[in-house]
Amino acid sequence: MNESIDAAVAAWREALGQANVVTSAESLDRASTATFPTNASVVAILRPGTHDEVRESLRIANRFELPVYPTSRGCNWGLGSSVPTRDAVLLDLSRMNRIVDFDPRLGFLVVEPGVTFQQASEFLRDQQSTFFLPVPGGPPQGSLIGNVAERGEAAGPYGQRADFVANMQAVLANGDCVHTGFGRFSNASAKQLHRDGVGPNLEGLFTQSNLAVITQLTVWLTPSPQVLKPFMARIGRRDELNQAIDTSRELLLHRVVETNGIGLWNSHKMASTMGGYPWQAMDGKTPVDIERFPSEPWLIGGAIYAASPEIADATAKLVQQRLNAVTSDWQWGDSNDSQNVYLGVPTEHNIRSAYWRKKGGLPTHINPDRDRCGLIWMCFAVPLVGQELVDVINAVEPVALQHGFEPNLGMNCVNGRCAHLYLSIIYDREIAGEDKRAVACHDQVMTLLRDLGHLPYRLTLLSMDSLPKSQDDHDRCVQSIKRALDPKSILAPGRYDVVPD
Ligand SMILES: Cc1cc2nc3c(=O)[nH]c(=O)nc-3n(C[C@H](O)[C@H](O)[C@H](O)COP(=O)(O)OP(=O)(O)OC[C@H]3O[C@@H](n4cnc5c(N)ncnc54)[C@H](O)[C@@H]3O)c2cc1C
Known part of the structure; x- marks a missing residue:
């Protein structure tokens, strides 16, 4: 080079x-x-x-x-x-930060890659939009297109970001430009509104891949509900967790609650967003000793989106009734809180968890890379079945603890059929040996869950080569496409790449 x-x-x-x-x-x-x-x-x-x-x-x-x-x-x-x-x-691509178009009637934004969640949220607020953009728990300065490129997710309806986009403008490795859906026709009236267009749709090739650079796309916005009712309740035992997951599945399948409208966090995850590690109580030792914090509950939280106060009240009653047997301490949030994350208002709240093990506390400007925060995020797709998820949790917890990390776990009920389960390995990169232990923990969890058939739906730099070989000709097919579009392999080699034979 x-x-x-x-x-x-x-x-x-x-x-x-x-x-x-x-x-x-x-x-x-x-x-x-x-x-x-x-x-x-x-x-x-x-x-x-x-x-x-x-x-x-x-x-x-x-x-x-x-x-x-x-x-x-x-x-x-x-x-x-x-x-x-x-x-x-x-x-x-951060200089390309124009909001190119906004349609207040059909509810879409056309953006360049540098447009951030914060920028889009403020823009929609200034426009007094009746739509909002669902935001992830990640950084407000994250990019909408970056999040699509990774198939990231956000809280609430339309939260599976890449499912709600159209007319991607993509640059191939040789500099050619292609649009997805109807975007290739200059006068197509529905190009911002119809994902597939007509004929083969190339869209799926351009996320979690190294086949193109996305330079613009249309993102569909969520209609703001008349009433939002955020909720949270406590789950005290494993058998209750199992049942709460099964009940959540029913609530989602029957569309009582919207997709991405329910999430479950364990107490380690909750604690990591609330403040720093209890160094004093733990006499400087890690990980947190569960014996000293005996109640290890999970929390179930989410939001109800309703078209009227009556519907909101009736739905809330139903949700609480269904979950009542396995939950306690119900809290219903303020329906008038227009700043809620479930209404697309970005916040740094969750990012604080990156500083969990840092003894210096939170800086004014959060930047985990600069501040040597240790954080490895692992994301798995698991059927939304209580026993199956509890089995996975039971398998992962001892591995994290063995390596000296809290099993910081959360899950998002994606669609009534599947959950996204996250493990965050959080540590301090300044402490000698921690990087090595964290990577060893990551590798062990990855192998364990892969062997159980629970595969990651998003990869870190550490896990790009960790997928099993395809049992069919998938890998050869993807390799052929890559070779055809990028014969010199100049675009992000190794990013979600198929391992060459
Ligand atoms: C505490 C915490 C909570 C988080 N919560 C969430 C969450 O709820 N949901 C979620 O999705 N993520 C979450 N994240 C992960 C991550 O921070 C976000 O996804 C973040 O938005 C990604 O950064 P970015 O938008 O700047 O993307 P980038 O870093 O710009 O992009 C991500 C990747 O996509 C590819 N890419 C980017 N732009 C393009 C392009 N224009 N064309 C082709 N490829 C491109 C690149 O290879 C790049 O590495 C969380 C992280 C932390 C630390």
């Missing part, structure tokens, strides 16, 4: 302007730092300001056969931050 990089940097500087090609050691070091140990480095940073500059950047990368790794905001904390999968030039 060293031989060609100087010539390529000169070509990029000519195309993007001197200031938009960054090579300072400090910036490269920052961009190469995640919340866990990584192997690859950023060798230069490109900051294109337009779609055409992205195309030109990729053409130059092709000419010099240099790998390029796109990020929209680079806040993929817990999964790899802005660090590439292999040594690469970072294509930082």
Whole structure:
């Protein structure tokens, strides 16, 4: 790479302007730092300001056969931050931060990659929109398109982000541009409203892949409910957890509660967002000793979206009745709270958990990469069946504890049939040996759950190579597409890549 990089940097500087090609050691070091140990480095940073500059950047990368790794905001904390999968030039799209279009009647936004959740939320507030954008528990400065590229998720209806987008504008490795759905027809009236369009839809190829850079897309917004009723209750025992999950499934399947409208957290996860580690109570030892904190409840929480106060009250009554036998301490939130995360108001509340083991407390500006927070986020898809999820939890907990970490677990009921289960391994990267123990814990949990058939639905840099081989010709098919679209493998090599035969 060293031989060609100087010539390529000169070509990029000519195309993007001197200031938009960054090579300072400090910036490269920052961009190469995640919340866990990584192997690859950023060798230069490109900051294109337009779609055409992205195309030109990729053409130059092709000419010099240099790998390029796109990020929209680079806040993929817990999964790899802005660090590439292999040594690469970072294509930082954060300057492309225009909200290109908003339709207040049909409820959609057209955005560029640099548009953040905070920016979109403030824009919709200023427009007095009757729609909102569901937001993830992740950073407010995260990117909407970055979240789509990862198939991330948010609280409440339309929370499975990548299912509610259309008309992606994507740049292929050779600089070609394609649109998904109807987007390729200049006068298609429904291009922002119809995902599939007509004929093969390429959309699925461009998320969790390394086949294109998304430079614009349409995201559908959720209609604001007349009434929102957030709730939370306590689950005290494992058999109750099992039953609460089964009841949640019924509530979701029968659409009493909306998809992504119920989540369950264990007390470790809750504690990590509320404050720092109880160093004093634990005499400086880790992990938290469950024997000393004997009640180890789970919490079930969510929100009811209703078209009238009467419907909200009736639904709330039904939900509580159904769950009553296995829950206690019900709390119903303020229906007039327009700042609720379930109404698309981003918050840093959950990000505080990254600082759980840091003795210095929270800084004014949260940045877990800079502050050497240790955080590995593991995400698995598991059937929404109480006993199956409890079995997985029972399997994961001792592994986390053995390695010295709290089993910080949560789950989101995605659609009435499947849950997303998360394990966060949280530690302090400043403490010698912790990085190594965290990676060992990650590897063991990954192998354990993979062997049980519970596969990750999203990967970290640590787990990109961890998937089992396909039992059919899937891997060969994906490899053929990659070779056809990116013969020199310059676009994010190793990102959700199929391991070559
Ligand atoms: C405490 C905590 C809570 C979290 N909660 C959530 C949550 O509820 N839901 C959730 O989804 N995530 C969550 N996250 C994970 C993560 O922080 C968010 O997903 C975050 O939004 C991702 O960062 P970003 O938007 O800046 O994406 P980026 O870092 O910009 O992008 C992520 C990846 O997508 C690819 N990519 C980005 N842009 C493009 C593009 N334009 N074209 C092609 N590929 C691209 C890149 O390979 C990149 O590595 C959480 C993290 C923490 C620490």
